[in-house]
Amino acid sequence: MENHTRKEGGKEAEKLTKNDSFIIEGIDIVRTFKMGEVEVRALRGVPVKIRRGEFVAIMGPSGSGKTTLLNQLGLLDTPNSGKIIINGMDTSGMSEKEKGKFRLHNLGYVFQDYALLPELNAIENVYLSLMMQGKSKKEYESSASDILNAVGLGDRLYQLPSKMSGGQQQRVSVARALAHKPLILFADEPCANLDSAASKQVLDLFKKFNENDGQTIVMVTHEDWHLEYVDRVINLMDGMLVEKNDVK
Amino acid sequence: MLEKAKVSLFLAARSISRGNKGITIFTIFVLTLIFVQLILFSSILAGVTVKFNELMVDYQTGNLVIEPEDEKRYIENTAALQKKIESLPEVLGTSARLKASGSFRYKEKDAGGTIYGIDPNDETFVTGLEGAMMSGEFLSKPDRGEVILGREVSGGFGALMDSKSLGGVEIGDTVEVTIQGNTKEFRVKGIYSTLFFLADSGAYISRADMEEMLGVRDGDLAHEISIKTTADTDEFEFRIKLLSLGIKENIRTWQEFAGILRLIQDVLGIVRNIMSAIGLLIAFVIIFVVIYVNIVNKKRQIGVQKAIGIEQNVIIASFVLQAMLYAGCGVIFGYLLMRYGIIPYTVVHPIRAPLGDVSLGFDQLEAINRAVLLFLASVVASVIPAYKLANKDLLELIWEK
Ligand SMILES: Nc1ncnc2c1ncn2[C@@H]1O[C@H](COP(=O)(O)OP(=O)(O)O)[C@@H](O)[C@H]1O
Ligand SMILES: [Mg+2]
Numbered sequence: 001m002e003n004h005t006r007k008e009g010g011k012e013a014e015k016l017t018k019n020d021s022f023i024i025e026g027i028d029i030v031r032t033f034k035m036g037e038v039e040v041r042a043l044r045g046v047p048v049k050i051r052r053g054e055f056v057a058i059m060g061p062s063g064s065g066k067t068t069l070l071n072q073l074g075l076l077d078t079p080n081s082g083k084i085i086i087n088g089m090d091t092s093g094m095s096e097k098e099k100g101k102f103r104l105h106n107l108g109y110v111f112q113d114y115a116l117l118p119e120l121n122a123i124e125n126v127y128l129s130l131m132m133q134g135k136s137k138k139e140y141e142s143s144a145s146d147i148l149n150a151v152g153l154g155d156r157l158y159q160l161p162s163k164m165s166g167g168q169q170q171r172v173s174v175a176r177a178l179a180h181k182p183l184i185l186f187a188d189e190p191c192a193n194l195d196s197a198a199s200k201q202v203l204d205l206f207k208k209f210n211e212n213d214g215q216t217i218v219m220v221t222h223e224d225w226h227l228e229y230v231d232r233v234i235n236l237m238d239g240m241l242v243e244k245n246d247v248k
Numbered sequence: 249m250l251e252k253a254k255v256s257l258f259l260a261a262r263s264i265s266r267g268n269k270g271i272t273i274f275t276i277f278v279l280t281l282i283f284v285q286l287i288l289f290s291s292i293l294a295g296v297t298v299k300f301n302e303l304m305v306d307y308q309t310g311n312l313v314i315e316p317e318d319e320k321r322y323i324e325n326t327a328a329l330q331k332k333i334e335s336l337p338e339v340l341g342t343s344a345r346l347k348a349s350g351s352f353r354y355k356e357k358d359a360g361g362t363i364y365g366i367d368p369n370d371e372t373f374v375t376g377l378e379g380a381m382m383s384g385e386f387l388s389k390p391d392r393g394e395v396i397l398g399r400e401v402s403g404g405f406g407a408l409m410d411s412k413s414l415g416g417v418e419i420g421d422t423v424e425v426t427i428q429g430n431t432k433e434f435r436v437k438g439i440y441s442t443l444f445f446l447a448d449s450g451a452y453i454s455r456a457d458m459e460e461m462l463g464v465r466d467g468d469l470a471h472e473i474s475i476k477t478t479a480d481t482d483e484f485e486f487r488i489k490l491l492s493l494g495i496k497e498n499i500r501t502w503q504e505f506a507g508i509l510r511l512i513q514d515v516l517g518i519v520r521n522i523m524s525a526i527g528l529l530i531a532f533v534i535i536f537v538v539i540y541v542n543i544v545n546k547k548r549q550i551g552v553q554k555a556i557g558i559e560q561n562v563i564i565a566s567f568v569l570q571a572m573l574y575a576g577c578g579v580i581f582g583y584l585l586m587r588y589g590i591i592p593y594t595v596v597h598p599i600r601a602p603l604g605d606v607s608l609g610f611d612q613l614e615a616i617n618r619a620v621l622l623f624l625a626s627v628v629a630s631v632i633p634a635y636k637l638a639n640k641d642l643l644e645l646i647w648e649k
Binding site: 071076077097100101102103104105107109111115116117118119120124128129131132133134160176 | 266553
């Protein structure tokens with residue numbers, strides 16, 4: 001299909017190349033929650049385009065649909081209508097199992113409250129997904145310790161999450177999200193529970209992976225000072241896009 | 249496939265080694281008790297059966313019994329037959345007996361029972377009656393007009409059916425014995441108790457007295473010859489050997505006399521199966537609840553695992569593996585507790601039962617059967633909640649309170 005289009009040449013090819021540079025393309029995403037009788041329209045047809053290697057922030061007031069949007073883009077949830085195309089692949093037809101597999105290999109997540117598995121130590125938390133991918137013990141152990149070194153936790157590989165500060169836990173979480181070199185890193189208010197020093201550490205890490213490795217990052221935040229780290233902001237209001245995209 | 253199993257195993261192992269130790273210990277403890285409960289009744293039954301059989305062999309039948317040929321009332325040429333059998337190396341002794349049912353009378357009270365006419369010297373090589381005397385002494389060869397009574401006949405000494413007995417005969421008392429219409433007075437020489445009800449409902453007199461009461465002239469007749477063999481003799485094989493010697497009389501092993509006992513066993517077996525079914529059901533419910541609570545507490549973790557792409561089957565398997573490990577530990581501890589704790593304890597400190605001191609037996613096959621059932625119960629009891637939870641929407645799992 002791709003080759004065929006390419007052969008057409010001219011405008012078609014140009015369009016495709018342009019499309020291709022979007023690693024995520026969300027088309028008219030609608031997500032409605034039913035709470036008994038009441039319908040909450042969390043997303044009312046949101047279009048999103050994110051380029052490969054971009055560091056994008058999603059902002060907006062509380063309840064505006066930031067988390068919901070991130071969950072749709074990250075394939076943690078399924079929109080009622082609309083399409084999400086990741087890396088040229090339409091994900092709307094995927095089964096739950098296929099989505100799980102896709103997440104395992106291509107996506108990484110950092111949650112607000114770290115969401116580490118309490119029974120696994122730092123390195124185990126990080127290599128679990130590599131193990132699931134079927135990597136060898138040698139491979140997953142070395143990848144995991146490399147990435148933990150990269151987030152500055154090389155001396156805490158075998159520590160349990162309960163023995164770590166919030167900042168440290170969140171850095172383990174970052175390492176876990178990046179260990180398998182995902183296409184996209186999703187982070188939902190990763191600094192909400194951290195003091196500003198720890199927040200800065202996490203954001204510096206994001207910036208480092210974004211700049212050095214071209215890591216695409218989509219981050220929900222409501223702190224204005226975070227904006228100096230990102231390339232672009234997607235503003236949400238009442239489940240709709242607010243068109244004041246100020247690209248830096 | 250293999251890497252999936254590896255992840256399940258990894259998660260299960262970490263969950264056990266780093267999870268709540270209290271829950272783990274409690275679960276294993278409960279499963280241990282359930283397993284013990286599941287096999288305890290069988291063990292008691294096995295113990296009772298062994299005891300029954302022992303008592304019967306030791307105090308009544310010996311290992312084999314020779315009975316008259318079909319349609320004959322007596323074994324003839326008893327002494328020669330005894331000699332022939334006693335010449336075999338497997339034989340410790342034989343006792344030729346005359347027997348008849350009769351009644352006893354003492355101070356206006358009546359009792360019934362089987363009366364044996366024996367040669368005391370022979371009898372002591374076959375049964376342990378001489379050692380079962382509670383009071384007085386066993387018969388000796390020249391004794392005439394003397395009887396030894398089982399406690400169910402004499403009464404006292406803890407007889408089970410005291411009211412049907414003669415109500416407390418003492419050594420030296422005189423009782424009237426009636427056999428086939430002939431009544432004669434006997435002096436009570438001894439009272440025995442084997443704790444085996446059937447054996448204790450009898451009495452023994454000398455052959456000569458019995459011959460007289462039965463009106464038998466030929467001193468070489470017997471109703472049965474009881475044979476005691478060495479401990480390592482297989483009764484069935486020995487029976488074949490006896491047949492090959494040309495013995496025409498009926499030869500029966502003690503197992504053939506255990507008919508009533510087998511009936512009791514069968515009834516108890518049904519009771520046991522019902523108890524086992526109930527036990528298993530309780531086990532299932534307890535395992536289900538324990539594992540359910542355990543899993544519900546891990547809702548969020550399951551959600552996170554799903555989010556990062558761990559397959560549902562892998563997550564479910566990790567819980568099932570845990571349950572299997574719990575069940576395995578329960579079975580092993582339960583087995584050890586029974587095998588090296590409770591059963592040896594009852595050997596040293598037997599349970600006082602109406603049929604004597606009972607030590608618990610151990611039925612290996614039964615134990616394996618119960619272990620498998622317990623194992624299956626815990627697999628099912630863990631699959632259900634794990635499956636239900638792992639199938640939930642992952643965001644619900646992560647955020648639901
Ligand atoms: N699972 C859910 N069930 C019902 N309503 C939900 C659910 N998730 C989000 N919502 C509602 O959707 C709206 C957007 O939520 P959310 O995306 O979490 O906002 P934000 O992250 O911007 O604060 C809110 O009104 C919220 O109450
Ligand atoms: Mg939110």
